[in-house]
Amino acid sequence: MRRGTGIIVAGALFTGTVLAQRQDGIVQWGIQRRQPPSEGYNRLRRRASTFEETITNEEARGGYFATCTLGTPGQDLTLQLDTGSSDIWVPDSVAKVCSKAGTEGCALGTFNPDRSSTFEVVGQGEFDINYVDGSSSKGDYFTDVFQIGGATLSNMTMGLGVNTDIAYGLVGVGYALNEAIVGTTQSTSSVYPNLPVNMVNEKLINTVAYSLWLNDLDSSSGNILFGGIDTQKYKGDLTRIDILPTTQGLYTSFAVAMTSLIAVSPSGQDTLTSNAFPMPVVLDSGTTLSYLPTDLAVQIWKEVGALYSPEFELAVLPCDMQNSKGYFSFGFGGPKGPQINVSMDELVLDLTSGQAPVFNSGPYKGMDACEFGIQNFTSAPYLLGDTFLRSAYVVYDLVNNQVGLAATDFNSTESNVVPFPSLSAHIPSATIAPDQSQATVRPSVTSPAYAASAGFTDSAGVNGSENAAAGLPPAFGAAQLAVMGLSMMFAMLGSGILLL
Ligand SMILES: *[C@@H]1O[C@H](CO)[C@@H](O)[C@H](O)[C@H]1NC(C)=O
Ligand SMILES: *[C@@H]1O[C@H](CO)[C@@H](O)[C@H](O)[C@H]1NC(C)=O
Ligand SMILES: *[C@@H]1O[C@H](CO)[C@@H](O)[C@H](O)[C@H]1NC(C)=O
Ligand SMILES: *[C@@H]1O[C@H](CO)[C@@H](O)[C@H](O)[C@H]1NC(C)=O
Ligand SMILES: *[C@@H]1O[C@H](CO)[C@@H](O)[C@H](O)[C@H]1NC(C)=O
Numbered sequence: 001m002r003r004g005t006g007i008i009v010a011g012a013l014f015t016g017t018v019l020a021q022r023q024d025g026i027v028q029w030g031i032q033r034r035q036p037p038s039e040g041y042n043r044l045r046r047r048a049s050t051f052e053e054t055i056t057n058e059e060a061r062g063g064y065f066a067t068c069t070l071g072t073p074g075q076d077l078t079l080q081l082d083t084g085s086s087d088i089w090v091p092d093s094v095a096k097v098c099s100k101a102g103t104e105g106c107a108l109g110t111f112n113p114d115r116s117s118t119f120e121v122v123g124q125g126e127f128d129i130n131y132v133d134g135s136s137s138k139g140d141y142f143t144d145v146f147q148i149g150g151a152t153l154s155n156m157t158m159g160l161g162v163n164t165d166i167a168y169g170l171v172g173v174g175y176a177l178n179e180a181i182v183g184t185t186q187s188t189s190s191v192y193p194n195l196p197v198n199m200v201n202e203k204l205i206n207t208v209a210y211s212l213w214l215n216d217l218d219s220s221s222g223n224i225l226f227g228g229i230d231t232q233k234y235k236g237d238l239t240r241i242d243i244l245p246t247t248q249g250l251y252t253s254f255a256v257a258m259t260s261l262i263a264v265s266p267s268g269q270d271t272l273t274s275n276a277f278p279m280p281v282v283l284d285s286g287t288t289l290s291y292l293p294t295d296l297a298v299q300i301w302k303e304v305g306a307l308y309s310p311e312f313e314l315a316v317l318p319c320d321m322q323n324s325k326g327y328f329s330f331g332f333g334g335p336k337g338p339q340i341n342v343s344m345d346e347l348v349l350d351l352t353s354g355q356a357p358v359f360n361s362g363p364y365k366g367m368d369a370c371e372f373g374i375q376n377f378t379s380a381p382y383l384l385g386d387t388f389l390r391s392a393y394v395v396y397d398l399v400n401n402q403v404g405l406a407a408t409d410f411n412s413t414e415s416n417v418v419p420f421p422s423l424s425a426h427i428p429s430a431t432i433a434p435d436q437s438q439a440t441v442r443p444s445v446t447s448p449a450y451a452a453s454a455g456f457t458d459s460a461g462v463n464g465s466e467n468a469a470a471g472l473p474p475a476f477g478a479a480q481l482a483v484m485g486l487s488m489m490f491a492m493l494g495s496g497i498l499l500l
Contacts, residue, residue, distance in 0.1 A: 139161050170286070235406065
């Protein structure tokens with residue numbers, strides 16, 4: 001869905017030096033280990049059933065990127081992985097945004113169709129995508145060879161971004177019904193097989209499903225596994241919950257029912273409530289931060305002592321809060337559904353790539369300011385972006401319309417890949433949440449006692465005695481204003497919500 005822009009530097013988006021490394025992440029299918037018979041026979045009839053691609057955490061751009069190859073001969077491009085959109089598109093080498101020098105231009109690669117012998121235009125001028133942050137890309141739909149994670153799609157439909165303000169392309173892996181062409185034509189008959197569907201059509205994987213392991217905020221990479229799950233990348237049970245359809249009964253986004261939120265710290269715990277519970281939240285890897293309704297976000301901010309700056313339209317807090325021992329427990333799919341605990345070290349993000357802005361008045365005077373990973377938004381759908389997703393192992397099953405959720409195993413170096421055995425098979429090793437029928441119950445709304453509040457700040461060594469109550473807007477040094485002004489601009493761009 002693409003929301004949030006990562007670290008902001010005065011004047012330009014920092015592009016950094018962390019280009020994704022090419023990695024031929026083909027898992028030599030877990031199926032082998034589980035089906036020991038005759039080697040020779042196995043080799044002949046064996047077919048790839050899972051493909052794994054390493055995705056690089058580019059904090060500066062606020063997203064996860066995969067290196068892909070397009071065309072004949074192959075041209076390498078690094079593209080952002082996005083569960084919130086459904087088209088692959090690449091910047092055309094003649095796109096204006098790519099003519100800028102260095103890191104401001106298309107440093108992650110562009111596509112030159114003239115240099116590909118297999119390139120074919122299939123929809124002239126029909127590619128037109130608009131993301132929720134107000135950015136867009138327009139041009140032609142085309143088909144060409146596309147490679148990701150060792151998988152080759154010989155006839156992949158993609159968008160060519162000729163007019164775009166985004167300096168890198170995207171790999172949208174959402175529901176095909178959410179393809180930009182469906183919005184343009186207002187007709188579901190224009191749906192084409194997008195990446196996960198095409199992988200099934202080409203018999204590369206068995207069903208339209210993949211697993212996402214983003215790993216730690218401090219870690220440089222995670223991975224996406226098409227066609228399977230990796231049982232070594234999560235802890236505890238993997239639990240299936242239903243994806244919510246639109247009011248027309250269609251599946252277009254990874255919306256699930258968030259049914260509870262508990263704040264826990266050494267000083268106690270609080271059940272937080274909201275008029276929006278049970279609330280649909282979209283699990284969106286293309287969004288950097290998470291966005292919850294204001295009544296809930298305000299309670300979360302009060303727990304951690306985050307301050308909302310009306311001027312900059314952002315909740316901020318002292319960077320030291322990343323040492324807090326507190327965490328938030330997100331519940332899904334009813335009272336006995338999966339819970340994902342997100343600790344404070346995953347929720348405190350740098351505002352800039354250089355020297356952090358400093359609070360120059362108020363309760364945090366003199367302390368470095370960071371961006372809080374949970375912001376507020378006015379209306380559904382609310383979004384759980386990377387600040388939430390890193391703490392979860394998420395399996396997306398687009399055939400049964402279910403999501404599997406488990407606590408992530410941070411920094412796991414082990415692997416045990418289990419492919420989906422067939423089309424429409426359920427998520428392997430996962431059990432269904434037992435009481436999803438109760439996921440529609442609206443709990444009563446109460447004011448929390450904030451028993452956890454002191455523990456959040458004290459355990460981080462931050463003097464939070466007054467700030468939460470005072471709710472003073474933060475003030476920054478004059479030198480930092482340029483930086484903040486820019487982030488304000490992005491925050492404002494972000495409020496022009498435009499759903500695909
Ligand atoms: C390639 O894909 C397009 C769009 O899905 C389809 O119309 C076309 O027939 C395919 N071409 C081949 C050679 O399979
Ligand atoms: C994971 O690894 C990163 C460094 O690569 C480290 O900073 C982080 O603390 C580790 N996370 C956990 C939970 O061990
Ligand atoms: C998450 O937090 C809840 C509430 O404190 C706790 O009961 C549960 O055991 C935690 N889960 C994990 C996987 O740590
Ligand atoms: C976020 O919360 C603040 C403080 O309550 C409020 O002023 C602002 O309008 C909210 N923003 C959105 C997008 O709802
Ligand atoms: C915390 O802040 C309050 C009010 O600013 C002050 O009175 C108190 O001494 C501070 N405590 C510590 C431990 O710094």
